[in-house]
Amino acid sequence: MSILLIERFEPKVDLKPYLAEYVVKVSPGGTVLEAISYVRERLDTTLAIRATCRFKNCGLCAVTIDDNPKISCLTRFKSGLKVGPLKKLPVIKDLVVDRRFLIALFRTHQLYVMGNGDIKVTDSDLSEKWRSLIKCRDCLCCLAACPKRQGINSDFIGPYIFLKLALLHFDPRDNQDRKKQAQSLGIENCKDCGQCRCPYGILIFKNAVIPLLS
Amino acid sequence: MAAALGAVEQGAQVSLVCKEPIGYGNTRISGGIVAQPGYFPEDSCEKFIDDMAKAGGYINEPQLVRTVAKYAADANQMLEASGHLFQREDQDYAVIQPGGHGVPRTLTSYGQGIQLANALRSAVLKCNVEIVEECMVVELLKVGSVVAGALALDITTGETVIFKAAKTIIATGGAGCLLYPHTDNMLSLWGEGYALALSAGASLRDLDLIQFLPFGIVWPNGMEGIGCGEPGAAGPEGVIKDAAGQVILNRVNTLTRGELVSRMCKNLLKDKVGPHGGLYLDPTGNLETEAGVKSYRQWKEIGAYDSIKLAYGTKAYHFQEAFEVLPTQHFTLGGVVINQTGETGVTNLYAAGEVTGGIHGADRLGSVALLECMVFGFRAGGHAAKKAALVNGPDLAHLTGPQYQLKQYYGRTGSYSTIRLLKILSASLWRYYGFSSCSYSLMKLKRTTEIIKQCSENIKTSAGLTYNTEVQRLLELKKLIEVVDVIIYSLALRSKADKGSIVISKNGNELAGSLLPGSWGDEQVVHTSD
Numbered sequence: 082m083s084i085l086l087i088e089r090f091e092p093k094v095d096l097k098p099y100l101a102e103y104v105v106k107v108s109p110g111g112t113v114l115e116a117i118s119y120v121r122e123r124l125d126t127t128l129a130i131r132a133t134c135r136f137k138n139c140g141l142c143a144v145t146i147d148d149n150p151k152i153s154c155l156t157r158f159k160s161g162l163k164v165g166p167l168k169k170l171p172v173i174k175d176l177v178v179d180r181r182f183l184i185a186l187f188r189t190h191q192l193y194v195m196g197n198g199d200i201k202v203t204d205s206d207l208s209e210k211w212r213s214l215i216k217c218r219d220c221l222c223c224l225a226a227c228p229k230r231q232g233i234n235s236d237f238i239g240p241y242i243f244l245k246l247a248l249l250h251f252d253p254r255d256n257q258d259r260k261k262q263a264q265s266l267g268i269e270n271c272k273d274c275g276q277c278r279c280p281y282g283i284l285i286f287k288n289a290v291i292p293l294l295s
Numbered sequence: 296m297a298a299a300l301g302a303v304e305q306g307a308q309v310s311l312v313c314k315e316p317i318g319y320g321n322t323r324i325s326g327g328i329v330a331q332p333g334y335f336p337e338d339s340c341e342k343f344i345d346d347m348a349k350a351g352g353y354i355n356e357p358q359l360v361r362t363v364a365k366y367a368a369d370a371n372q373m374l375e376a377s378g379h380l381f382q383r384e385d386q387d388y389a390v391i392q393p394g395g396h397g398v399p400r401t402l403t404s405y406g407q408g409i410q411l412a413n414a415l416r417s418a419v420l421k422c423n424v425e426i427v428e429e430c431m432v433v434e435l436l437k438v439g440s441v442v443a444g445a446l447a448l449d450i451t452t453g454e455t456v457i458f459k460a461a462k463t464i465i466a467t468g469g470a471g472c473l474l475y476p477h478t479d480n481m482l483s484l485w486g487e488g489y490a491l492a493l494s495a496g497a498s499l500r501d502l503d504l505i506q507f508l509p510f511g512i513v514w515p516n517g518m519e520g521i522g523c524g525e526p527g528a529a530g531p532e533g534v535i536k537d538a539a540g541q542v543i544l545n546r547v548n549t550l551t552r553g554e555l556v557s558r559m560c561k562n563l564l565k566d567k568v569g570p571h572g573g574l575y576l577d578p579t580g581n582l583e584t585e586a587g588v589k590s591y592r593q594w595k596e597i598g599a600y601d602s603i604k605l606a607y608g609t610k611a612y613h614f615q616e617a618f619e620v621l622p623t624q625h626f627t628l629g630g631v632v633i634n635q636t637g638e639t640g641v642t643n644l645y646a647a648g649e650v651t652g653g654i655h656g657a658d659r660l661g662s663v664a665l666l667e668c669m670v671f672g673f674r675a676g677g678h679a680a681k682k683a684a685l686v687n688g689p690d691l692a693h694l695t696g697p698q699y700q701l702k703q704y705y706g707r708t709g710s711y712s713t714i715r716l717l718k719i720l721s722a723s724l725w726r727y728y729g730f731s732s733c734s735y736s737l738m739k740l741k742r743t744t745e746i747i748k749q750c751s752e753n754i755k756t757s758a759g760l761t762y763n764t765e766v767q768r769l770l771e772l773k774k775l776i777e778v779v780d781v782i783i784y785s786l787a788l789r790s791k792a793d794k795g796s797i798v799i800s801k802n803g804n805e806l807a808g809s810l811l812p813g814s815w816g817d818e819q820v821v822h823t824s825d
Contacts, residue, residue: 093761108515110606115517121764126714129762133315133481136521136602138324138409141316154517155605173451174762180316181451184426193417194378203383207405215406254378 082106083158085116087128088145088165091174098172100163101125107158114142114153117164117176129174140220143167143280144176150222152280167225171233180221190266192245196256210288211251216281217244223285226278229270238266240277240285247289263293296415297370297669298464298637298647300377301676303422307683309676310425310458312447315483317426318416320468321649324481326597327404327411328662329381329669330396331371332364334388338398340364347663350395350553351656353815354501354796359654362635363663363670370669371402379414380405393661394526394551401662407597411665430456432487433701433770435463435495435644436691442495442643443691448701450767453760455701461686462643462679465492466672469627469649470778474729475721478624479508479522485717487774488650492631493781497639498800500652500811501629502778503728503785506659509555511623512606513571520623521602524576525661526555528599530590532580535559536617537567543574548590553658556622560730569619577617622730626664628655629785632798637675643686645679647671653796704766706758711750713768720747720775724782732786744779751776784808 085105090098105119114132121128132142135154142153145165153164170178187193223240224230230239243263250259271277272294277285296318299311311317332343340361347360375381381402382389392399404411419426427449434446436457444459467488471480493499510524527548535544543562547555559574569575581587591614594600604612611618630652637645648668655663723743727736751772756765785797788808796811 091759091761094759108517110608111515112517112605115515118517122714122718126712126765127757127759127763129764133319133483134324135482136518136605139319139481141319174759177762179451181428184317184420184428187417187420193421199376201383201386202380203385204389207380212405215410218409 083116083160085120085158086161086163087117087120087175088163089128089175090166090172092172098165111158112154113144113146113151113156113158113162113164116158116162117144117153129177131177137281138218140218143220143222143225145225150225150278150280152220152222155280167221169225169227169230169232169235170221178221183219186242190242190246190262191257192242192249194249194252194255196254200254202253206253208251210292211248213283213288214244214248214251216283217248217279218281220280222280223277226276228276229274236267237270240271240290242266243268243271243293244283244285244289247293250293260293268293296419297672298466298645298676298679299419299424300373300415300422301673302464302680303424303676305677305680307676307680308425309422310427310460311419312427312430312432312445312458314429314431314450314467315481316428317419318412319481319483320412321471321481321484322408322412322415322665322668324479325408325411325665327407327409327665328391328393328401329371329374329404329665330367330401330660330662331388331390332367332400334368334390334400335398338400342397343367343400346395346397347655347660348815350551350658350660352658353656353813354794355656356653357814358635359633362674363654363667366670366674367666370666370673373673374411374414374669377414377418379411395660396662408665427456431767431770432467432491435491437495438690440496440642442641446699446701448767448770451762453702453705453763453766455699457691457699459691460643461683462645464637464645464647464675464679465631465650466646466648467491467650469630470775471624471627473721473775473778474505474624474725475718476516476519477511477621477725477729478520479511480624485771485775486627486778487771488646489630489781490774490777492639492641492644492646492650493777493799493801495644496641496801497644497646498632498798499630499781500632500798501656501785501796502627502652502799503782503789503797504628504657505624506552506626506628507556507622508625509552509559509622510576510620512602513569513573513619513621515606518602518606521606522623522625523602523606523620524594524599526550526552527590528594529576530578530581530587530594530614532584532587533576533578534580535562536575536577537562537565538569538575539567541567542577547576552661559622563621563730571619571621573619573621575617576620578614579616581614626659628652628657628659633671635674636678637671638678645675647675656796701766701770702760704769705756705760705763707754707756709753709755711754713751713754713756713765713772716747716750717768717772717775720744720772720779724779728782728786734790737783737786737790740779741783744776744783747772748776780806
């Protein structure tokens with residue numbers, strides 16, 4: 082038996098977040114998601130989590146594990162870990178953060194291919210940087226880890242949108258000036274930082290921020 | 296999402312109601328491969344139709360198969376116009392030949408299914424579609440015999456939402472979680488689309504038929520059911536062994552999914568299984584041949600073995616040791632009966648995608664799932680939009696009674712946990728229906744379902760409205776019980792027939808079933824329980 086600490090918080094009910102301790106049974110080599118699921122299925126069915134694919138594809142089970150944003154289905158469990166919701170994002174309940182702002186974000190900043198959809202893009206038209214950036218699972222860990230974002234109401238938009246803009250910048254079909262767009266959104270803030278972290282191994286600073294800055 | 300795009304193209308106002316955040320259905324876990332019949336001169340729509348019919352044991356619906364073939368190129372073109380990128384070498388598509396296809400005709404995607412889902416999401420966001428995320432449809436609303444919208448639960452707020460619609464399209468995906476955790480599907484797929492359609496008056500076809508992937512992870516618990524490879528991923532030297540180390544299957548990579556699963560299942564019912572009930576995939580011989588090493592590198596490159604690394608460690612990942620595997624549920628073959636434009640036979644109600652039945656018959660060719668989603672999504676959306684322009688919006692003013700207030704499900708003080716009941720029901724389904732069924736196992740499954748049904752009337756739920764998973768699971772459980780009733784009924788009918796499709800509808804509160812003979816003429820073959 083092992084210990085898992087979970088930060089619980091229901092904004093409409095609780096004055097502030099609190100840590101709850103659970104004794105969990107996790108398989109040898111099991112993941113943090115297995116431990117969280119054990120709590121939800123056997124110990125406290127009121128615990129709110131968002132997880133759906135169970136292995137790397139959806140990115141929805143991203144949480145804060147011992148103060149670092151991580152994908153819980155890809156992180157091995159060990160006793161005493163502390164798990165909470167992603168930081169700097171609004172909490173709906175427990176480990177579930179509000180992602181509904183993404184729709185407005187995509188629409189406001191036109192984060193989709195604008196231009197000639199009839200171009201036949203061949204393999205040689207696509208750069209290594211583009212191939213790296215399409216690994217993004219929209220887990221939002223980069224937003225939670227960004228040192229330039231101060232919190233939920235930060236004026237700084239953060240690396241997630243710059244990654245999406247870079248993806249379009251490298252897409253031969255897109256005809257918008259994504260560099261100019263990134264500048265207007267404050268990419269200069271990223272210039273001397275480079276502390277973006279992606280649990281899927283995307284080099285956000287190298288492959289997205291620098292190309293948009295140059 | 297394809298249905299929404301099809302409807303928008305015809306000028307309709309669309310609300311897209313998603314149980315998960317938008318774009319998080321099974322497309323996201325797919326390989327992003329989509330068939331395009333007739334792309335090369337040596338191929339044709341007729342050859343593709345033959346392949347689908349053969350794979351489906353000739354119990355698929357010919358008109359639906361022909362529709363998929365006829366509109367495949369248009370659907371893929373629309374997908375590209377929506378922003379998706381298929382892989383091309385020079386100007387030609389890069390194609391592969393999944394098992395069961397007579398010729399290479401399957402397009403591949405950059406970034407697999409995630410990019411395909413993201414492209415559709417972007418296309419929908421680009422349009423003026425109202426997107427309602429994390430909202431679960433609980434009931435289709437009817438005025439007389441006509442569907443007029445849907446009653447839904449906003450999972451985030453706990454509020455009841457009523458959608459009024461001239462036309463409604465069900466695109467809720469399959470029911471992978473029936474056998475949870477023995478599934479590689481997204482965990483939101485509890486099959487409520489089938490129950491919604493049945494209650495509204497639609498028929499369900501072959502709901503007992505499911506497709507397995509041969510290799511699923513068995514351990515650790517949290518990864519149970521995650522896929523770890525197609526037959527081809529075993530490599531030319533991969534063999535299946537029992538727990539005693541005896542080779543029981545050779546040339547694994549030459550078999551189709553269905554053939555391999557069928558042969559594995561026969562051995563799973565014997566006593567020489569691993570500690571988690573599985574068999575052993577021994578791929579170590581691949582490291583000793585050039586072809587084996589080449590195959591290993593190709594499959595590794597596309598991430599086919601990633602789950603092995605996390606679950607079983609680096610030795611298994613590098614093919615240096617055998618590892619335990621068990622078939623895992625991948626696709627629900629049966630579903631809502633539709634015609635060539637996705638109409639269900641219930642006025643104003645359409646269906647598209649995995650929730651429908653009859654397209655694949657008894658088994659599905661790889662790369663046709665996404666294709667049929669696109670073909671029937673676009674077609675159903677387009678047809679619904681054209682017809683919607685001809686009817687007035689429904690009057691739902693009468694929907695004010697307590698049965699339309701989902702708050703009744705919060706703060707219940709019964710004895711049972713819905714999450715626990717769901718686990719018991721899915722475990723029973725795995726045990727009594729997963730790989731084989733007989734009259735005894737059907738009787739056991741029926742009894743378990745009846746007990747779960749009784750317990751579901753005595754449920755304990757918390758009162759908080761915000762993201763209340765207990766209430767969500769209760770609503771899913773109620774739908775799942777209806778689905779299981781149909782499966783049991785279908786299995787019982789199938790045991791009395793040696794061929795054909797089983798069609799179930801609701802007559803009042805009772806189920807009524809019939810056997811539909813195949814319509815492929817002399818080609819029709821006997822369908823077996825394999």
